[in-house]
Amino acid sequence: MSEAFDQFQGTASYIASEELKHAVNVAVALARPLLVRGEPGTGKTLLAENLALSLGLPLIRWHVKSTTKARDGLYVYDTVARLHDSRFGDEVDVRDIAKYIKLGPLGEALASPTRVVLLIDEIDKADLEFPNDLLHELDAMKFRIDETGKEIAAAERPIVIITSNNEKELPDAFLRRCVFHYIQFPNRELMAEIVKVHHPDITDKVLDNALEVFFGLRATPKLRKKPSTSELVDWILALKKANVDLSRVSGGIPFLGTLLKTEQDVELMGKRAKA
Amino acid sequence: MLIDFLYELRQRKVPVSTHEWMALMEAMALGLHESSLDGFYRLARTLCVKDIALYDAYDEAFLAYFKDIYPQALQLTEQLLEWLNDPKAFDALTAEQRKLLEGMDLEKLREMFAQRLKEQKERHDGGNRWIGTGGTSPFGTGGKNPNGMRVGGGGGRSAMAVADERRFREYRRDVVLDVRQIDVALRGLRKLGREGALEELDLDETIDKTCKNAGDIEIVFRPPRRNRVKVILMMDVGGSMDPHSELMSRLFTAASRSGRFAKFRSYYFHNCVYNTVYEDAEFRKPVQVADLLATSDRDEKLVMVGDALMHPAELLDPGGSMYLYAQARASGHEWLRRLAAHFRSAAWFNPEPDRFWPGTTIEVIASVFGMWPLTLDGLAQGVRYLVRGGQRPQVGDPSKWVKMAGGIR
Numbered sequence: 001m002s003e004a005f006d007q008f009q010g011t012a013s014y015i016a017s018e019e020l021k022h023a024v025n026v027a028v029a030l031a032r033p034l035l036v037r038g039e040p041g042t043g044k045t046l047l048a049e050n051l052a053l054s055l056g057l058p059l060i061r062w063h064v065k066s067t068t069k070a071r072d073g074l075y076v077y078d079t080v081a082r083l084h085d086s087r088f089g090d091e092v093d094v095r096d097i098a099k100y101i102k103l104g105p106l107g108e109a110l111a112s113p114t115r116v117v118l119l120i121d122e123i124d125k126a127d128l129e130f131p132n133d134l135l136h137e138l139d140a141m142k143f144r145i146d147e148t149g150k151e152i153a154a155a156e157r158p159i160v161i162i163t164s165n166n167e168k169e170l171p172d173a174f175l176r177r178c179v180f181h182y183i184q185f186p187n188r189e190l191m192a193e194i195v196k197v198h199h200p201d202i203t204d205k206v207l208d209n210a211l212e213v214f215f216g217l218r219a220t221p222k223l224r225k226k227p228s229t230s231e232l233v234d235w236i237l238a239l240k241k242a243n244v245d246l247s248r249v250s251g252g253i254p255f256l257g258t259l260l261k262t263e264q265d266v267e268l269m270g271k272r273a274k275a
Numbered sequence: 276m277l278i279d280f281l282y283e284l285r286q287r288k289v290p291v292s293t294h295e296w297m298a299l300m301e302a303m304a305l306g307l308h309e310s311s312l313d314g315f316y317r318l319a320r321t322l323c324v325k326d327i328a329l330y331d332a333y334d335e336a337f338l339a340y341f342k343d344i345y346p347q348a349l350q351l352t353e354q355l356l357e358w359l360n361d362p363k364a365f366d367a368l369t370a371e372q373r374k375l376l377e378g379m380d381l382e383k384l385r386e387m388f389a390q391r392l393k394e395q396k397e398r399h400d401g402g403n404r405w406i407g408t409g410g411t412s413p414f415g416t417g418g419k420n421p422n423g424m425r426v427g428g429g430g431g432r433s434a435m436a437v438a439d440e441r442r443f444r445e446y447r448r449d450v451v452l453d454v455r456q457i458d459v460a461l462r463g464l465r466k467l468g469r470e471g472a473l474e475e476l477d478l479d480e481t482i483d484k485t486c487k488n489a490g491d492i493e494i495v496f497r498p499p500r501r502n503r504v505k506v507i508l509m510m511d512v513g514g515s516m517d518p519h520s521e522l523m524s525r526l527f528t529a530a531s532r533s534g535r536f537a538k539f540r541s542y543y544f545h546n547c548v549y550n551t552v553y554e555d556a557e558f559r560k561p562v563q564v565a566d567l568l569a570t571s572d573r574d575e576k577l578v579m580v581g582d583a584l585m586h587p588a589e590l591l592d593p594g595g596s597m598y599l600y601a602q603a604r605a606s607g608h609e610w611l612r613r614l615a616a617h618f619r620s621a622a623w624f625n626p627e628p629d630r631f632w633p634g635t636t637i638e639v640i641a642s643v644f645g646m647w648p649l650t651l652d653g654l655a656q657g658v659r660y661l662v663r664g665g666q667r668p669q670v671g672d673p674s675k676w677v678k679m680a681g682g683i684r
């Protein structure tokens with residue numbers, strides 16, 4: 001069991017908390033989709049990339065948009081191309097519908113002869129009914145192309161990672177089938193580890209100072225958007241490039257624009273610095 | 276045995292289904308809980324709880340259920356600590372306790388306590404209780420290794436400690452909210468309809484028309500779908516509402532976001548609505564309520580926000596307004612009733628926690644408007660009511676107020 005279970009241990013460039021690793025491994029072992037939620041910038045999307053990397057499996061991405069339909073993920077029947085070919089195409093056999101069927105990301109994942117990691121990114125962006133439309137396909141891991149009558153079934157159940165930003169409530173029936181994990185904002189120790197992965201040459205003192213400022217900023221009340229991990233990493237990069245020594249800076253935070261992204265927040269911090 | 280845990284969860288409104296419970300059983304059969312309480316804590320949460328807002332309830336249930344396994348040992352701890360400091364008190368222990376203690380090496384126990392104590396300080400200070408349960412773990416309760424107490428070993432903390440810390444309290448649904456959460460809740464307030472310029476390609480209609488034209492392509496456009504809900508927001512400001520001003524500004528920010536509603540207007544009032552409301556919070560631009568009613572569509576949704584707390588006379592007496600110039604003949608209650616009668620759907624959101632509602636003027640106002648607390652849950656329910664109608668929540672017994680004020684006019 002243990003050999004098969006502890007498959008995911010994070011990668012060199014991706015530090016996962018114990019809880020997250022556990023959730024991933026449970027999802028893999030039970031062959032159920034893993035639903036990941038969390039603040040923006042906590043590495044939800046990166047999880048799928050790194051899981052694929054560490055397991056050595058190909059990754060198929062499906063970025064969901066507000067206009068995405070569940071069927072698009074399975075396949076698209078390109079009627080316009082067929083119409084075009086029937087009128088203007090030279091020596092194309094338009095009777096073969098299969099030529100105009102294009103598999104979507106989910107369809108591709110199911111048709112793949114080997115095991116893949118499928119990332120369904122930001123599922124809550126789409127219509128409320130979207131997850132419900134996927135229930136059967138995610139459960140049975142097979143679907144039928146109505147136009148050709150062909151059935152596609154997964155040779156090996158793909159590992160499905162689904163991310164959501166909490167924008168919409170997901171339907172209960174969908175949630176019941178998922179393994180759920182909420183990525184918490186990293187605490188100081190984990191954050192230090194994460195920063196070290198991105199900036200291996202950083203000294204402890206600089207890191208300490210940077211984290212002090214960062215968590216101080218996050219603790220500021222009334223901020224509209226709190227800075228997240230990716231912003232911290234960028235900010236430290238900016239500090240390094242400009243050769244700024246944080247411990248010597250007084251009055252205001254350098255490169256505040258990399259950490260705060262709304263005008264009101266920058267203004268608020270300006271007022272606080274003066275006070 | 277674990278089935279009680281399922282009901283503990285369900286009792287705390289964590290909607291665990293049979294489906295999920297079976298998945299948990301399957302996972303445990305596979306050994307995914309790693310034969311430890313910590314592992315079980317994570318496994319059960321990841322499989323049965325699908326909403327961060329319910330994590331806190333899960334922690335509560337976990338504590339409630341697994342504490343039952345500890346309590347005797349927990350009681351022992353206090354005595355044990357004393358005893359460690361003063362071994363003479365050994366005699367004071369009951370025969371049963373002594374028997375328990377004889378089962379273990381004193382030196383080792385002392386060492387463990389010291390170590391535990393040290394770790395406690397490093398990890399989270401003031402962990403009195405954790406010294407407590409930690410000290411008891413050598414007894415082997417709770418299914419842990421009887422000899423080795425896994426005190427925060429291996430970098431992780433014990434599930435009980437994690438659950439007890441209740442880190443997810445802030446995600447609960449019955450607490451007040453930030454702009455983003457309000458934003459999400461207000462999304463429910465919509466009724467889509469096609470209106471406006473022809474901007475969108477109507478594919479079905481195009482195909483239909485094209486077929487009728489025997490293949491000559493005819494393109495049909497239609498207006499895009501837009502939210503048709505119109506909203507009037509009336510907010511109580513000043514006085515007793517001052518503590519809630521931050522929350523009010525968040526609500527306003529979210530509600531007034533452009534393009535959210537087909538029409539959005541906001542007005543301010545103080546304490547209660549009388550014959551006048553104001554377009555600005557400084558009360559400089561008055562609007563007669565009678566005029567407002569005359570010019571607004573009955574289909575517009577009226578959203579009232581205020582604490583609905585005032586002196587009964589301010590609400591029920593004609594001319595009860597504290598402002599002289601506003602002393603009209605109708606009472607505040609009457610004005611509120613006129614508003615509620617005009618609009619087909621109206622809701623009142625109250626930032627005051629609902630446990631303080633009974634026995635105040637809130638009871639009276641909640642009999643005029645459907646009232647919900649201004650929390651994530653309350654907002655969601657109120658929005659549902661605004662869109663679909665339904666049952667209004669009942670608050671207290673308003674009739675006794677009527678008697679007190681000598682009848683409502």
